[in-house]
Amino acid sequence: MQLEFYKYQGTGNDFIMLDNRDKTFKNDTKLIAKLCDRKFGIGADGLILLENPTEAKYDFKMVYFNADGNESTMCGNGGRCIVRFAEQLGVVNNSAFFTAIDGEHQAVITPNEIQLQMKNTATVQQNELGYFIDTGSPHHVEFIENLADFDVYTKGKELRNHAIYSPLKGVNVNFAEIKEGKAYLRTYERGVEDETLSCGTGATAVALVSYLVNKLATCPVQLVTQGGNLNVKFTKTETGYQDVWLSGAATMVFKGEITC
Numbered sequence: 091m092q093l094e095f096y097k098y099q100g101t102g103n104d105f106i107m108l109d110n111r112d113k114t115f116k117n118d119t120k121l122i123a124k125l126c127d128r129k130f131g132i133g134a135d136g137l138i139l140l141e142n143p144t145e146a147k148y149d150f151k152m153v154y155f156n157a158d159g160n161e162s163t164m165c166g167n168g169g170r171c172i173v174r175f176a177e178q179l180g181v182v183n184n185s186a187f188f189t190a191i192d193g194e195h196q197a198v199i200t201p202n203e204i205q206l207q208m209k210n211t212a213t214v215q216q217n218e219l220g221y222f223i224d225t226g227s228p229h230h231v232e233f234i235e236n237l238a239d240f241d242v243y244t245k246g247k248e249l250r251n252h253a254i255y256s257p258l259k260g261v262n263v264n265f266a267e268i269k270e271g272k273a274y275l276r277t278y279e280r281g282v283e284d285e286t287l288s289c290g291t292g293a294t295a296v297a298l299v300s301y302l303v304n305k306l307a308t309c310p311v312q313l314v315t316q317g318g319n320l321n322v323k324f325t326k327t328e329t330g331y332q333d334v335w336l337s338g339a340a341t342m343v344f345k346g347e348i349t350c
């Protein structure tokens with residue numbers, strides 16, 4: 091089978107994008123894992139399907155798969171990339187309104203960035219290991235010194251599989267350092283099973299935790315990842331956070347065709 095695909099990246103978190111409005115692509119775990127393999131396939135942190143909306147009020151539906159081939163929870167950088175993809179396909183113009191596994195999302199499209207509204211979140215939970223928050227995907231957050239020299243892979247893998255998080259099929263693990271009024275973060279991603287250059291729901295998690303524990307008093311929060319800069323704004327409520335928006339660049343890298 092000849093498969094036409096597009097490759098996008100959102101601050102270095104990279105995705106295979108498929109226009110699946112004709113529903114010809116079947117969700118095959120082994121195939122998706124192979125397509126995401128950086129040696130035997132196209133190579134990506136995840137694969138995203140753009141499908142026709144479930145209701146006419148939406149522009150499209152987003153379906154997200156991690157690099158391990160399994161469908162997973164919300165992807166913030168992937169959500170920004172699918173909006174840019176929808177713009178390229180002519181499905182949307184200056185804004186988008188779509189559904190994903192965690193509900194509906196608004197987005198604003200500008201030449202340099204995509205602004206994506208994330209789901210409202212419950213408040214941050216503190217545990218013996220650090221902080222936990224679900225921003226569309228489950229995230230562990232802890233603050234460390236000298237982030238640049240930290241062994242994110244080893245420590246991240248350990249925490250991703252920690253018993254405290256086993257009911258959630260594990261978590262994504264974010265290590266953050268506050269410097270010069272910004273939150274620097276590195277993330278070990280569940281389902282990629284490695285550090286990624288950026289994680290959108292992770293950046294959102296770090297922003298909300300940093301604000302809650304008074305590590306940063308500013309909103310919006312400026313976040314620095316190895317793949318680029320992100321910006322998160324929000325409104326704190328009694329029960330958590332609303333009007334949560336994740337903004338940053340999302341661009342097409344190349345279009346291709348693969349036999350599979």
Ligand SMILES: N[C@H](CCC[C@H](N)C(=O)O)C(=O)O
Nearest residue numbers: 162165166167227289290291
């Ligand atoms: N790996 C995450 C989903 C993708 C999150 C990340 N790519 C983002 O930008 O939010 C999980 O399975 O919970």
